[in-house]
Amino acid sequence: MSKYIDINRSKNRVLRTLLISGLCGFLVACDSGEERNTTSTDKTYDILIDGGLVYDGSGASPRALDVAIKGDRIVALGQFAPENAKEVINAEGMAVAPGFINMLSWGADALIHDGRGLSDVTQGVTLEVFGEGWSMGPLTEPMKNIVKARQTNLKYDIEWNTLGEFLTYLENRGVSPNIASYVGAATVRVMHLGPTSRAPNENELAAMQQTVAEAMEEGAMGLGAALIYPPGSFATDEELTALAAVAGRYGGSYQAHMRSEGDRLEESVDGMIRIAEQANMGVEIYHLKAAGKANWPKMDRVIAKINEARARGTDIRANMYTYTAGSTGLSASMPPWLQEGGVEAWMRRLQDPSLRARIIEEINSPGKNWENIFMASGGADNVILVGFKSPALQYLTGKTLAEAAELRGQTPAEAIIDLIVEDGSRVEAVYFMMSEENLKKQMQEDWVSFQSDAPTMAPEGAFLDQSVHPRAYGTFARLLGKYVRNESVMPLEEAIRRLTSLPAENLKIKDRGLLQTGFLADVVVFDPNRIEDNATFIKPHQLSSGMQHVFVNGEAVIRNGQHTGATPGRFVKGPGYKGQN
Secondary structure, eight states: OOSSOSGGGOOOHHHHHHHHHHHHSSGGGSOTTSOOOSSOOSOOEEEEEEEEEEOOSSSOOOEEEEEEEETTEEEEEEOOOGGGEEEEEEOTTOEEEEOEEESSBOOHHHHHHOTTOHHHHTTTEEEEEEOSSOOSOSOOHHHHHHHHHHOOSOOOOOOOSSHHHHHHHHHHHOBSSEEEEOEEHHHHHHHHHTTOOSOOOHHHHHHHHHHHHHHHHHTOOEEEEETTSTTGGGOOHHHHHHHHHHHHHTTOEEEEEOSOSSTTHHHHHHHHHHHHHHHTSOEEETTOOOOSGGGTTHHHHHHHHHHHHHHTTOOEEEEEOSOSEEEEEGGGGSOGGGGTTOHHHHHHHHTOHHHHHHHHHHHTSOOSSSOOHHHHHTSGGGEEEEEOSSGGGGGGTTOBHHHHHHHHTSOHHHHHHHHHHHHTSOOEEEEEOOOHHHHHHHHTSTTEEEOOOBOOOOSSGGGGGSOOOTHHHHHHHHIIIIIIIITOSSOHHHHHHHHTHHHHHHHTOSSSSSOOTTSBOOEEEEOTTTOBOOOOSSSOOOOOBOEEEEEETTEEEEETTEEOOOOBOOBOOOTTOOSOO
8 A cells, every 4th residue: 555645545534534633632732724624515616625635845745635626716625515516526545735836837839839838737737937037028029030040840820029928928818827927038138138248337237127128017926047158157156236226126036047056056056046145135046956977976975055145034945856967958068158149150160160069069069158068067978959930950869969979970070060050940959968866866855846848849840850858748747756755865745846836936926836725726636656757757648646636726727637628727917016906
């Protein structure tokens, strides 16, 4: 019998009620915020989740309770007669939990194409958070052209200007999960400076700060940066601190893909701590990792640094995905100077014969003041090509960079350059860089939440035109299956806290993240014995299994493991929002 399900296997409601009485003392003596009534007939619930084992998101031990939903809210937890509900969900043998929060999603454009968000909602994700470095607003007309130029197989018109307008557009268009976003530091920079590497002058910095303020008032969660990629990498810590401080004044936080996740990992963490302390605000490290085998021993020191900072009152935390491989473009194997001035300037330099030898040398060398992801991976055998814009190159999808280079009669560095030029894109790739031991160490820290760092997809249609990192389909199920159930890295109740109330608290969302009376009804029902990631690096387009029911704002988007077609997702506003709810 599973260690997760014992009480709720009882088919006898009276026995189950007595067991709860034994756990709580008396039903009425349980948490004052919850209703405990086994015979109530004075209420009608829209949905009653009956007979499950409730993990409320707080990290507390699970309890056998029913969850009653009316409209978009949780209205009671306790024991209730089924006849009091319009619909009864039989959750015998199941875990019932708050909906999961994906702290870094790249699903914004995919949700325009397919609002179901199938790869995530089938894992229990009910809130997607965007905005690592680049956000879908604010956009000028030239910036809209940049976004259009980046589009691959998913084409869409840009019918918005600001970040708030985009999130409202997406909500009105219809999406299954809730949506939120940070405003991208690179987006703000390009809006006022273009793709140049120079620092802003005093007036330009003031204008950038005003743009951040406007985004916060429209509902942004804070400021998000990606400091490994141009043009985000051109920003100094002083510039970022000035922008982050504006978000902090509105109650927002600062999240960053740090300048280095490998050779200068510890120095980058120090930089995050400085921003937290100078701006007096919460900061979060995007996808914490120690990249490159030589850097794996640094993780113990990084964790110690963060815990020391937290002990003295600094609000620093991190999120992560559950794989030893990362994913980004082949462009991350090239020095930032190549990419200054935008895509056209970058492509011209790559095709300049006088620069080719220098570029190849820098690809094959550790980065000086930049992060060379190719070197961190250990070589071309550890890089898998997963995303091309050009149909003519898609035959290389799923091959290693070493295999592709051999097929083309080139060295790996030559193939990196020419594939980017031929495809007219950064060419998406998977890099194997991290250790399993470090992954587990990170998970065991109570300040670590989780994210996919991937688009929301479906194993059908246009999504099959490219491969993808399996984290797009399996991050959250992999945590609950591989690491919680199979390897006991942490208890299930703690894993659920990290997926729910911890990120909600960090985002300062007041009415999501817990199964609590009065909270919005983002609720998942899954089998802890069957939750499983099925996506692999060879066959990534496979949905996870074990998630039976998912409710978003009280409406079922997954019922009996199948998508219902419902799109009740909402724009979740950040703490500085000044508009009308």
